[in-house]
Amino acid sequence: MTRMTESLNDGAAMNERLADLLTKGGRHTPRFLFVSGIGIVAISILTWFGILDGPxxxxxxxxxxxxLLASVQGLVVRPLAQQKKGILAYVLSxxxxxxxxxxxxxxxxxxAPLAFLISVAIPLNAIRTAAARKYIPWFVILAVLIGAGVIAAEYIAAAVMRLERVQFNSSASIAGLAFLLATGFLLFTVTIITQNRNFRSLQGLLLASFVVIVTIPTVMATILSGVGxxxxxxxxxxxxxxxIAGLKENQITLLIDEIRNDADKIQSNADFKQNLLAVINPKDGVPGQSSQNLSRARSFLIALQKEGDAYTEIMVLDNQGNVVVSTDAQNEGRNYxxxxxxxxxxxxxxTGFATIPDFGEQNLIVATPLFDNNGQIIRGVIALRLDANAVKRIMESTPGFVEAETYLVDKNFAPVTNTRTRTQSVRSQAxxxxxxxxxxxxxxxxxxxxxxVLGYYKWYEPMQMAVIAEVPVNIVVASSVKSLAGSSLLALFVIIVAIWAVAISAKSISDPIRDLVQITESFTAGKYSSRxxxxxxDEIGALAGSFNQMAEQLQDIIGKLEQRVSDRTKELENQTLRVRVAAEIARDAASAPDLHKLLDSSAELIFERFGFYHTGIYLIDKSKEYAVLTASPTEAGKEMIANGYKIRVGDVNIVGRVAASMEPRIILDMDSKNQLMNNPLLSLTRAEMALPLKAGNRMIGVLDVQSDKPQAFSQDDxxxxxxxxxxxxxxxxxxxxxxxxxxxxxxxxTAYGQYTREGWQGLGSRGILINRGYRFNNIRIEPIKEMPAMGNWQDKDSAKNSGNTIAIPIKLRGQQxxxxxxxxxxxxxxxxxxxxxAATERxxxxxxxxxxxxxARTRADREQSISKVATAISSSTDYDEILRTTVREVGSALSDxxxxxQILENIDEQKIGS
Known part of the structure; x- marks a missing residue:
């Protein structure tokens, strides 16, 4: 039963401690969770509109x-804690x-690490602050399960489900983390400050609170500014x-368009086409003029090549891929x-790049179908070849943004323009x-x-290539850091100014309170006039006004109390004086030689100690009819004693009434009760107090004290x-x-002395003393028959000297x-x-x-004789024998x-013979 009761008590105490922990220590948590949630939602909205990047x-x-978590904490957990269901509330939380x-x-x-720490910290905090010893294992198990749950969630998300998640490499995630950390630090700071009672000054508390509250949002704003x-x-x-990518694309497109215009110019030239078609198919030309037709066609292409001064070679291929005419005659007849x-x-x-050994270095080739004169039948291919450096120069040059890099990648993921780091393949995300x-x-x-890198990419359809423009992230970060450095310096300046302003504000708040504390301490120290x-x-002014009102009231109360204490002290002093006088009277009673001395000294003591006008002690006479004034230290009292002053018991006088009633009485003003005062010797009396002197239930006297001041006595007196x-x-x-x-x-x-004297006198009469005394003369002892002549020594109380002779009386109980x-x-x-x-006394x-x-021996012998006679008498029953035995035994007992x-015949006769 006892264990069950203890368990119930521990559970109730645990519920209460955890409930207090949630309601007091965690009362700000739902608000900060709600603010954090709203902040993350706001960041997501900014991300939605493209201001920040991230999911x-x-x-x-x-x-x-x-x-949602803030709502649950505020609507479910907190009400349970307020109902003192702390364990349930903490487990649900x-x-x-x-x-x-x-x-x-x-x-x-x-x-995950941050989530793990926060989740495990909750049950561990219960162990640290509120858990009884027997509940600690359960909270440890709860912490282990929570930690395991977080770790399992991380494993499932990363290794099993492979979910798309928020990454820390986006500005939105960085801003979100900064907001979470800032609100977390604010929550921690507010909780510590509200629960801390160790601040020695209000200014320190305000300064610490304001500095933290100002610094954290400022730092968070700076971080967010940096993220922004x-x-x-x-x-x-x-x-x-x-x-840049668009510009490069436009430049390449413009170059290709120029080449295409030249190809169209070749296509649209009737003389060239006629000569070219005659070369491709001699049947279409004049017999025997093939060489002239080829020469005229080549001359046209060479003229066009010189005109543009950009082409390395212009050639025309037939439907079998053979070069029929080219500005480079050596390539004619080759097959591609x-x-x-x-x-x-x-x-x-x-349009594309080609690396052909016959062409030498990488070349840009533009090819287009060659139609017949009707434009319906493809009779070959017109190909314009130029140096690829023209395109490379376009891609490699980024004026105004030298950190950026642009390049082309073909379908085989091979870079077709130079990259800053040589590579054979480009398989980036772009x-x-x-x-x-x-x-x-x-x-x-x-x-x-x-x-x-930060990159932009697009598919360039004309060349079937990817145009990629990139810049390293560290370049962007460095630029942002410069901006952040400026913002940080500005934030630091703002924080310093804010701390300075907070210090001034805190001082303006705390100084009046400090002054009020000093005034309160001064008031406490006894300076009741402090205001x-x-x-x-504001509230501080109202507090000061309330203090002044309280001080006025306290000063008034303290003044009254001091007066009461002073009055009470005087009363106690008077009572102490009376007790001391009573003790002195008791002391004097032990040392007083007689009653009259005691009465005189007591009356004198009372008169001197209390300063009364008159003091008198009355004793009741043996007839209990009068109270007789026996002792008084005053002149009037002494005269009254000399005149045999006495008051009848029961008289209207206060002494007479007290002697009759055995109860104390007081007259506070003699003017209103003159009928009770008829003594002309004490005409100045204005107040009188009479106290009974009692021995058990017997009245023995009255103590009368009088004052020449009215209202001099009270019931306490x-x-x-x-x-x-x-x-x-x-x-x-x-x-x-x-x-x-x-x-x-x-x-x-006196009686015992008389008995002693008679006893010694009887010794001589009974013959017990053979001699009257003895004398020793240093040789022998001699009996004394007569007393020596030393004068009348029998009446002396002490030794008597006569020359060298001394006589010392032997005394017993005053009898010599x-x-x-x-x-x-x-x-x-x-x-x-x-x-x-000394020898005489012994x-x-x-x-x-x-x-x-x-x-004693003589008395014992007598008692024995009486007993013997009584025994002999009682042994007989015969009348005559009793008389004979009695006479014989008495006569034997009284020798000589x-x-x-003799038995009298008439009882009235009183004669007895012997």
Whole structure:
């Protein structure tokens, strides 16, 4: 039963502690969670509109989770805690935080460590602050399960489900993390400050609170500004890269268009086409003029080549891929049927790079079908070849943005223009998206050199290539850092100014309170006139005004209390004085030689100590009819004693009434009660108090004190003076008893002395003393028949000297029974006499003991004789035998005595014969 009760008590205490932890320590948590959720939602909206980069939907989901968690904490957990269901509330809170952490881990890559710490910290905090010892294992298990849940969620999201998650490489995720950390630090700071009671000054508390509250948002704003600057720089970089890519595309398109115009010019020249067709098919020309037709066609192409001064070679191929005419006569007759430019050129307009050993270095070739005069039948391919450096110069030159790099990638993911780092293949995200999906786009990715870059890519259809423009991320970051450095310096300046302003504000708030504290301490130290300055209309001013009102009231109360204490102290002093006087009376009673001395000293003591006008002590006479004034230290009192002043018991006078009622009485004003005062000797009396002197239930007297001031006595004085009166009564009764005892002792000593004298006188009459004494003359002992002549020594109380002879009386109980006389040598001293006196005292005690023994022995013999006679008488039953036995036994007991017994015939006769 006891264990069950203890368990219930522990559970109730645990519920209460955890409830207090949630309601007091965690009362700000739902608000900060809600603010954090709204902040993440706002960041997702900015991402949606393209201001920040990142997955907007995922960020919105994370913000919604935080808002939902805040709602659950505020609507479910907190009400349970307020109902003192702390254990249930804490477990539910831990579960809800675990669910939120798992969702965060699923949606945000890299957030798992932070989620793990926050989730595990909740049950561990319960262990640290509120858990009883027997509950600790359960909270440890809860913490382990929560931590395992977060770790499992990270594993499932990363290794099993491979979910698309928020990455830390986007500006939106960085802004979201900064916002979460800032609100977390604010929550931690607010919780610590609200729960901390160790601040020694209000100014320190305000300064610490304001500095943290100002610094954290400022730092967060600076971080967000840096993130915004990075996002803005990123956006500008993407726009610049897009513009650069578009510019490169336009330049290449313009170059291709010029080449295409030359191809159209060749196609549209009737003379050239006629000569060319005659060369391709001699049947179409004049027989025998093939060489002239070839020469005229070549001359036209050479003229066109010189005119543009850009072409390396212009040639025409027939349907079998053979070069029929070329500005480079050495290439005529060569076959390029397998080359891409030929295959594509037979069906459509083609532009592309070609690396053909016959052509030397990389070349840009533009090919277009050659139609007959009707434009219906393809009779061959016109190919214009120029140096690829023209295109490379376009791609490699980025004036105004030297950090950017642009290049072309063909369908085989091979770079066709120079890259800053030589590579054989480009399989970056941009190349894959542009070549495989034929789409345009931008993003942050790793390029061909595994370097993180910002890139813009697009598919260039005319050349069937990807146009890619990139810039390293560190370049953008460096630009953002410069902007952030400026913002940080500005933020630092703002923080310093804010701290300075906060210090001034905190001082303006705390100084009046400090002054009020000092005034309060001064007031506490006893300076009750201290008052606060009321020069404000806010709460501090109201507090100062309230303090002043309280100080006024307290000063008034303290003044009254001090007066009451002073009055009470005087009363206590008076009571102490009365108790002291009572003690002195008791002391004097122990040392007073007689009753009259005691009464005189007591009356004098009371009169002197209390400064009364008159003090008198009355004693009740033996007839209990009058109270007789016996002692008084005043002149009037002494005159009254000399005149035999007395008051009848029951008289209208206050003394008479107290003597009759045995109750104390007070007259506070004699003017209104003159009928009670008829003593002209005490005409100045204005107040009088009479106290009964009682021994048990017996009235023995009255203590009368009078004052020449009206209202001089109170009911409290009666109680205090009555103690003194009781002590006086005890002393009087003790003195009376002592006198009676002394009188009885004197009478007893007289009677016992008389008995002793008669006893010693009887010794001689009974013949017990053979000699009257003995004398020793240093040779022998001689009996004394007659007393020596020392004068009338029988009446002396002490030793008598006559020359060298000294006589010392032997006394018992004041009765002289003998004397020791000694004739001393010349030059004896007082020590010799003292020795004789001490021996005399011991002799008297020894003689008395011997006498008492002799009396006891004689009494015992007499009692034995009486007993023997009584035994003999009681042994007979015959009348005559009884008389005979009695006469015989009595006569035997009283030797030398004639005894007779006679029975009277007439009882009225009173004669007895012997």
């Amino acid at each position: 907007a939907l995922l960020l919105f989901s994370l913000g919604a989770v935080l808002v 831990s579960i809800f935080v675990l669910i939120a952490s798992v969702v965060f881990v699923f949606l945000w890559q890299g957030i 600057a990075y996002a803005n720089s990123q956006t500008q970089t993407f726009n610049t890269l897009k513009a 049927e397998t080359q891409l430019f030929y295959r594509q050129g037979t069906v459509k307009f083609f 190349a894959l998206s542009a070549i495989i999906d034929n789409i345009d786009g931008q993003g942050t990715y790793e390029n061909y050199a595994n370097e993180s 606060a300055m009321v020069n404000r209309k 009666i109680a205090a003076m009555q103690v003194m009166a009781d002590q006086l009564a005890i002393a009087i009764e003790r003195a009376r008893l002592l006198e009676e005892v002394e009188q009885n002792l004197k009478e007893l000593e 029974i003998g004397m020791i006389s000694a004739k001393l040598k010349e030059g004896h001293n007082s020590r010799t006499i003292s020795t004789l006196q 002799l008297a005690a020894a003689l008395e003991s011997a006498r008492l023994y002799e009396e 005595t004639e005894v007779s017994i």
